[in-house]
Amino acid sequence: MARVVVDVVLKPEILDPQGQAIVGALGRLGIVGVRDVRQGKHFELDVEDDLDDATVAKLADTLLANPVIENFAIRRD
Amino acid sequence: MARVVVDVVLKPEILDPQGQAIVGALGRLGIVGVRDVRQGKHFELDVEDDLDDATVAKLADTLLANPVIENFAIRRD
Amino acid sequence: MSPAVDTVGAAEQTPELAQPYKELGLADDEYARVREILGRRPSSSELAIYSVMWSEHCSYKSSRVHLRQFGEKAPKTDILLVGMGENAGVVDVGGGWAVTFKIESHNHPSYVEPHQGAATGVGGIVRDILTMGARPVAVLDSLRFGPLNAPDTARVLPGVVAGIGGYGNCLGLPNIGGELYFDDSYIGNPLVNALCVGVMRADSIKLAKADGPGNLVVLFGARTGGDGIGGASVLASANFDEAHQAKRPSVQVGDPFAEKVLIECCLEIFAADLVVGIQDLGAAGLSCATTELAAAGTGGMDVDLDRVPLRDPTLAPEEILMSESQERMMAVVTPERLEEFLAVCGKWEVTATVIGTVTDSGRLRMTWRDELIVDIPPRTAAAEGPVYQRPIERPLDQEAVVGVDGRGLPRPRSADELRTTLLRLAASPNLADKSWVTDQYDRYVQGNTVLAQPEDAGMIRLDESTLRGVAISTDGNGRYTRLDPYVGAQLALAEAYRNVAATGARPLAVTDCLNFGSPEDPGVMWQFAEAVRGLADGCQTLGTPVTGGNVSFYNQTGTTAILPTAVIGVLGVIDDVTRRTPQGFSGDGALIYLLGDTRDEFGGSEWHAMHGFLGGRPPAVDFAREKLLAGVLISASREGLIDSAHDLSEGGLAQALVESCLRGDTGARITLPEGSDPFVALFSESTGRAIVSVARGDESDFIGLCATRGLPHTRIGVIDLLVPELDVQGQFRISLRELRAAWTRTLPSRFER
């Protein structure tokens, strides 16, 4: 059993209301020094050891992320 | 300017309907070899270089994560 | 390693073993009674069952002696197909249709985790309705929070609203009404009461009973996890070495998608008549479902707990029995129909597992790893729980509270003062526009919503061919109830009844959610007893039976309890929904009538609240008058004599005028009744009143109707489409723009930051 992590983020040109809302809230919390926040998705997959990168890539590209608006990064720990 | 990444995941004992729905979909996609999926949130913060860890932790604990049901991990790249 | 499990055999071997019954909330005498019933000490699994089934929440041990009145004083009626005691009451609304409805609280969980707490509250009441064999068709939510500007409210309210919306919207249930109130006493004790309405053919009601030896017990829906087992971990840890024991969830997360699929799956199962009995899993989960099904049926059941599909494989049997994991149901199916049953579940991808069989042994027996761990007479857990006669005592300060009547408060006199008062009240949190909340709820889904918030009552079309429909409203006023619990509960009933009649529907039946402090406080118990007595008497007089409800105790911080809050839901039927009466003014030149009598009544009023004052006596209730008023409103809608109707409640005539003008976006010219005190006329909260608008052509017929029935009616003004303002002649004028700004700004300005 291996652990694969896939992080999905909105493409830079797509506006991110949730990230913006957090930036807005920072002020009220009196937190300074944060310029920008982008919110994405974080997936933790438990996979068979022999699951190949191609399959994981396909999974990320077709299901976990929507390539029209999102980019993704795959990490095996 | 530094980049801080915060990953927020549901505590392991908390039900994750989204992850379950994804696992269900894998079959229909003909993807085998994935045992379990947990979905969390992924935040990318652009911060001042001198922003200290304590502040980031406070931010994560109050704004990014709901400590009642979620854990978070902070990473600086 | 598989942990040692306490079996029935072991219980017989080790009679003196000390058990953590106190940690599980059982009193000494209750534990003693369990031993007496079993003739031995309970196994830890049996102890788990008795402790949850005999809890306040499941056994109603503090409230039962009082709730009996709902039965004893029940009015003679033939509309009740299923009465109190089942998952929800069922009312015959004619045309072969039956409607089931019930309100339930989820207060504390909504404080701990507002979003999930409120969401699972909706999920729970929807399953109660589904269990009766009905398709859920609408929800209402009755909410109370601390002051609008309190930090606690900022944390809790948005989450609660998002949770109710998130779950209800995802189930495709239109939200058609509810309440929203703010008061200091709800800081740390928000009230989240959810009501669900369901519809079925009168001949297809389902009941929660396990009949027929040899029939199969099927658990279906979500897998069982360690949700909400709080106390049980005490037992588990007795059997587990810490290392082995996984952490248990502090919060239950709702899965509305799983519930939506479960609903469709059940409806298909009902349509094919595949179940003998069915029960939802709510509080006390499997313990409750198995004991109640068995107790209400042939009387016995054998269950193999190993077969329960688990989300968390480390669960001990005691925890499985107490788990409150959401989105689960239990059905009793004949062996012949099992295949069909499982096929429907398969179609909807719902996990279904046979976990037991019905027997005539009179015992509920459960095995785990092939050992007998439970062997009890199910009735003793489900139906023969403890009953308390809690001490009751009128609070010492009650006299003091009622004694000061607020006469000293400076009443507005000048036109300017009256104008300012009207605007301040319209903008006050309890009277302000609620659409910041209600716009987060889908009111259109299912395509049968005839009326929804901000109308006096929500209305749903049941039958597209006959146009028969039902209307429903929830009301409750903790301030009134604090001043006089007996009258307060009746005022809530009267208002809900009036709200339903205002839409043209005939009030039929009642559900109630009683939110109070600790029953161990004799003062709180007095409030509770009085409220129940008032409600039972009121329902008897109005001829509307209580069909079911819910009691929520221990709503208090330290020793200070919330305002006693009896939330009442009234259901009514209307033969033709196209005859509905809306709340908003329309029709240029139409005449505005005030129905009923206005007295100088300000105890518990919003005007007092505006001054931070609570004292005196609440408005008087006159059920004969309420009936008379309702009769006129219903006939007038049938005969098409009125274009609009709006009940008068908090904020009095002034607030009703504001709402009817803004709803219809029409101006009105008002002349206060001859010789009346303008302040009293505008802001008194006397009951049994409503404003209606009547097209000129219908005036004489309408007056005739009121006259023959003997209902006081005063012409107070006229609708003016050309001048967009509320003009109280001889006093003041306010443009609709200014009114709307004042009325709508309050909530957004708090939450849109």
Add this chain to the structure above:
Amino acid sequence: MPVPFRVGVVTFPGSLDDRDAARAVRIGGSEAISLWHADASLHDVDAVILPGGFSYGDYLRCGAIARFSPVMESIVAAAHDGMPVLGICNGFQVLCEAHLLPGALIRNDHRKFVCRDQVLRVESTATRWTSDYREGQEIVIPLTNGEGGYVADARTLNELEANGRVVVRYLAGNPNGSYRNIAGIANEAGNVVGLMPHPEHAVEDLTGPGTDGLGFFLSLAGAPA
């Protein structure tokens, strides 16, 4: 052209407005045929509606999982052959996920679910679903969603505008942050239309803000096969 027109309405697990869409189809004078997500057959319908709701709970992304159901394969193929397909709310999201329509729908910019009577302008009547309207006609139909923000890259947006593929636009305030106030779009051929607002909830005065939504269901029957 066969009259009444046979219009398939798909039910996915979690669909909510499937019965409502079928009702609207009937009121519009056509015959409603229910289609099941797991059944690849379209049962010789002449057109398909993907209704609103929360298919698969809207988990992951709205429409992301429904897109993979057997019925969608058949619908994608039929759409390419010119079959009229209408996606309402969740159905619009499914069409975008299935790449029958460009762009995507994200969380409302105010991050709340919104239910309101929405004013729209019909920008294009050159589709199979809007021919019954007048160009520039203003209509009011309910909008009820949490993830209705239409987004796409500038090139796509310009292309949509240039080719008259923006079908309906929000008026009187943008309710969800949609780029260029876009409420609904069409594919190049005009047979596939998706929109966030719910025309099927504006087909009866009794239960909706009016009957402005009826046009979507009348256009079909009126349109040449």
